[in-house]
Amino acid sequence: MDSPKVVSFWQAINILVNKPHVINTRLWGCNLLSKHICQDADNQHNRDIELNDLSLKNTNEVLSFMENFFLKTNLRPLNENNVERQNNSIEIILLELLPKNYTDSHGFQLVCLKKDKATATFYDVTPKQYNQNLCPNFTYSFQLINDDVLLNVCNDDNSKSQKWLQLNVLPQIIKWMDQDLVTNYNKSVNIRDSLALVPNDKYYTTYNSLKLKYGKAMVQIWPESTDPTKFVFEDVAIATYLLLLWDNNHDNSSKKPINFIDIGCGNGLLVYILTKEGHKGLGVDVRKRKIWEMYDQDIQLEEKTVRPENICDFKGFDWIIGNHSDELTPWIPVMASRCSYNCNFFLLPCCAYNFDGTKYQRQNSSKSQYNEYLDYIHKLCEDCGFNTEIDRLKIPSTKRICLIGRTRKYEDDQYETYNKKVLEIINNGKEFDNTNNGNNFKARNPIEKVKNCTQIEKSVIETVVTNITNLLLDGCNFKDEWNPGKELPIGELVDQIPADTLKSLKSECGGLQTLLKNNHHVFKVQKGKVQLRHPKSVEDIMKSMKIHKNKSSSVKVQIKPCWFYNNHPQGCPLSDSSCSFLHANI
Known part of the structure; x- marks a missing residue:
C-alpha cells in the first residue's frame, strides 16, 4: 500500500496533467x-524513454503516432482486464494543449507515469517547426524521493521555461501535496471536473467561435x-455550455430547437445568443435594460415580475434557465417540476435566498455560505424529483457551480x-407558514435604488464635509x-458625526467612506485614514490623461469651482491659471 506522501504526490501530478491551465496561464x-x-x-522498465524525432502534427495522426511510439520504445499496451495483474506498469498519456489565445498553434505533450518509481516525465512531441510556446520544449520530470519532490531537466541552458518549472510548477506541486486537494476538495457537493457533462474539445471550439461571432x-x-x-464573455460561455448540453441531451436525438425561458435574464445576452443559434426562447426580468433596444426584433424579452404563482405561464417550455436568478433561485426546480414531466432546468446559483425572498442564513459554521447553499439547493432539486447533475463552468466568476435537472426519479404515470x-415540501417547509404556492414571496422592486450616497440632500453632504x-x-x-491638515482614522471621524446623519449615510450603502470617496477632489482616503488632498494642476491632469492614452483635448478643466479656493483657510495653493478647478467666489 502506498504511503500518504506517495498518494499526495500522484494527486498533485494528476492535477498538473489534467488541469495544466491552473498553473500555465497560456x-x-x-x-x-x-x-x-x-x-x-x-x-x-528502469530505463529512460527516448523520443527523438517523434512528433505529432495534428489530432488526425494520433493512432499512427501511438503505433510508432510503441515500436520505438518497445512498450506493449495492456488489455484493460489484465492491468491489475501486471507488475511495473507504465501509464502513457497523450495530451493536446489548447492555447488561451485561440489563434495560437496547439501543442502536444506526452506524459509517462512510472508508478513504482514515483516519477512523472513530460515530453514535448510538437513538431519543432511549429515553434510552440505553450509548454517547455525539452524533457523534464518530477520524482518523489524520500518524501522530497525533485525536478529533473534535460536542458543545458537556464531558459525561462526552466526557471518557470523551478519557481512556479515545483512549488505548486508541493503546495498541492500539502493541501491534499483531491481528497478534501468540495466535500459538501459531489462536483467533478469542469465541463464534465459536455465534450471538452467541442466546448473549446464552440466557445471561441461564439466569442468571435x-x-x-x-x-x-x-x-x-x-x-x-466580464459579463459578455461569461454569457458566451454559459450559452456554449447550454448549446452543447442540449445537443447531447438524450431526449433531443432529433436535434429539434429547444423552447426555453430565462428567468431573471438581466441584459438578455444569453437569450440573444441561444436564439440566434437556432433555439426559441423568452427572457423575463423585473427591469428592462438599455441593451434590449439594440437586439433584433426576433429576440423575445419581457419586463415582468416573476412570482411563484405564475408557474402556469411556463408550461410550454422545455427548459427553465436560472442564471444568477437571486430570490427566484430556490423556485427554479419547483417551477420545472410543476410545469410538466418533460420540463428541465439549468440553475447557476449566486446570491443565497430563501423561498420567501429573504436572504439565506448559514446554519453550519464549518462550511462557507456558498457551499452550504449549494447543498440546500441540491437537496431541494432532489426532493422535487430530479436526478440532479452538478457541473463546474469555465466562467470569470467565483460562483460557477451549476445544477441541472433533465431526468426524473419517477415514471411519467407518477407525475x-x-x-x-x-406542494407539501413548499407548504409544510420551514420556509413558509400558512402559505400556498408562495403567496408570501417578496419579489424585488422593479426600480433599483441607487446606493452611493448621491441621493442624500446636498445640505447634509455639505455639513458633513x-x-x-x-x-x-x-x-x-x-x-x-x-497646510493640508492632519491625517485622521475614519473611525475617529465617525465618532464626531451626529447619529442621525450617520444613519442616513449607512442607508445609502457605504456610509461615511463612500461619501468621502465621492468627494475625492477634497479628501484623500488611504489605508483607513483621511487627509485633505493637494489640488491637482492642469499639467497634472494632462499628464495623467496621456499616460492612460486619452485625448487631452477631451479633458474638461477649470469648469467646476475650486473647493480649496473657497473653503481652505489659506485658499488654493495653485495660481488661477494652473489650478484644474475654477477660482471663483461662490
Missing part, C-alpha cells in the same frame, strides 16, 4: 487524445454600466402524485506654507 485547458497502461516488453462586437457597443469584458409531494474639514484642520499652522 493554456485554456487540454484535451486527452490517448491513454494506455503499458508493460516494458524487454523488462527494462458575438462577443467582440458586443463588447464594443455595450451600453450598460457593467463591465462588458401527479409527485406533484402533490412538491465641513465638519470633517474642521476636524482635519483643527490646531494646524497656517502662517507658513500651504
Whole structure:
C-alpha cells in the first residue's frame, strides 16, 4: 500500500496533467487524445524513454503516432482486464494543449507515469517547426524521493521555461501535496471536473467561435454600466455550455430547437445568443435594460415580475434557465417540476435566498455560505424529483457551480402524485407558514435604488464635509506654507458625526467612506485614514490623461469651482491659471 506522501504526490501530478491551465496561464485547458497502461516488453522498465524525432502534427495522426511510439520504445499496451495483474506498469498519456489565445498553434505533450518509481516525465512531441510556446520544449520530470519532490531537466541552458518549472510548477506541486486537494476538495457537493457533462474539445471550439461571432462586437457597443469584458464573455460561455448540453441531451436525438425561458435574464445576452443559434426562447426580468433596444426584433424579452404563482405561464417550455436568478433561485426546480414531466432546468446559483425572498442564513459554521447553499439547493432539486447533475463552468466568476435537472426519479404515470409531494415540501417547509404556492414571496422592486450616497440632500453632504474639514484642520499652522491638515482614522471621524446623519449615510450603502470617496477632489482616503488632498494642476491632469492614452483635448478643466479656493483657510495653493478647478467666489 502506498504511503500518504506517495498518494499526495500522484494527486498533485494528476492535477498538473489534467488541469495544466491552473498553473500555465497560456493554456485554456487540454484535451486527452490517448491513454494506455503499458508493460516494458524487454523488462527494462528502469530505463529512460527516448523520443527523438517523434512528433505529432495534428489530432488526425494520433493512432499512427501511438503505433510508432510503441515500436520505438518497445512498450506493449495492456488489455484493460489484465492491468491489475501486471507488475511495473507504465501509464502513457497523450495530451493536446489548447492555447488561451485561440489563434495560437496547439501543442502536444506526452506524459509517462512510472508508478513504482514515483516519477512523472513530460515530453514535448510538437513538431519543432511549429515553434510552440505553450509548454517547455525539452524533457523534464518530477520524482518523489524520500518524501522530497525533485525536478529533473534535460536542458543545458537556464531558459525561462526552466526557471518557470523551478519557481512556479515545483512549488505548486508541493503546495498541492500539502493541501491534499483531491481528497478534501468540495466535500459538501459531489462536483467533478469542469465541463464534465459536455465534450471538452467541442466546448473549446464552440466557445471561441461564439466569442468571435458575438462577443467582440458586443463588447464594443455595450451600453450598460457593467463591465462588458466580464459579463459578455461569461454569457458566451454559459450559452456554449447550454448549446452543447442540449445537443447531447438524450431526449433531443432529433436535434429539434429547444423552447426555453430565462428567468431573471438581466441584459438578455444569453437569450440573444441561444436564439440566434437556432433555439426559441423568452427572457423575463423585473427591469428592462438599455441593451434590449439594440437586439433584433426576433429576440423575445419581457419586463415582468416573476412570482411563484405564475408557474402556469411556463408550461410550454422545455427548459427553465436560472442564471444568477437571486430570490427566484430556490423556485427554479419547483417551477420545472410543476410545469410538466418533460420540463428541465439549468440553475447557476449566486446570491443565497430563501423561498420567501429573504436572504439565506448559514446554519453550519464549518462550511462557507456558498457551499452550504449549494447543498440546500441540491437537496431541494432532489426532493422535487430530479436526478440532479452538478457541473463546474469555465466562467470569470467565483460562483460557477451549476445544477441541472433533465431526468426524473419517477415514471411519467407518477407525475401527479409527485406533484402533490412538491406542494407539501413548499407548504409544510420551514420556509413558509400558512402559505400556498408562495403567496408570501417578496419579489424585488422593479426600480433599483441607487446606493452611493448621491441621493442624500446636498445640505447634509455639505455639513458633513465641513465638519470633517474642521476636524482635519483643527490646531494646524497656517502662517507658513500651504497646510493640508492632519491625517485622521475614519473611525475617529465617525465618532464626531451626529447619529442621525450617520444613519442616513449607512442607508445609502457605504456610509461615511463612500461619501468621502465621492468627494475625492477634497479628501484623500488611504489605508483607513483621511487627509485633505493637494489640488491637482492642469499639467497634472494632462499628464495623467496621456499616460492612460486619452485625448487631452477631451479633458474638461477649470469648469467646476475650486473647493480649496473657497473653503481652505489659506485658499488654493495653485495660481488661477494652473489650478484644474475654477477660482471663483461662490
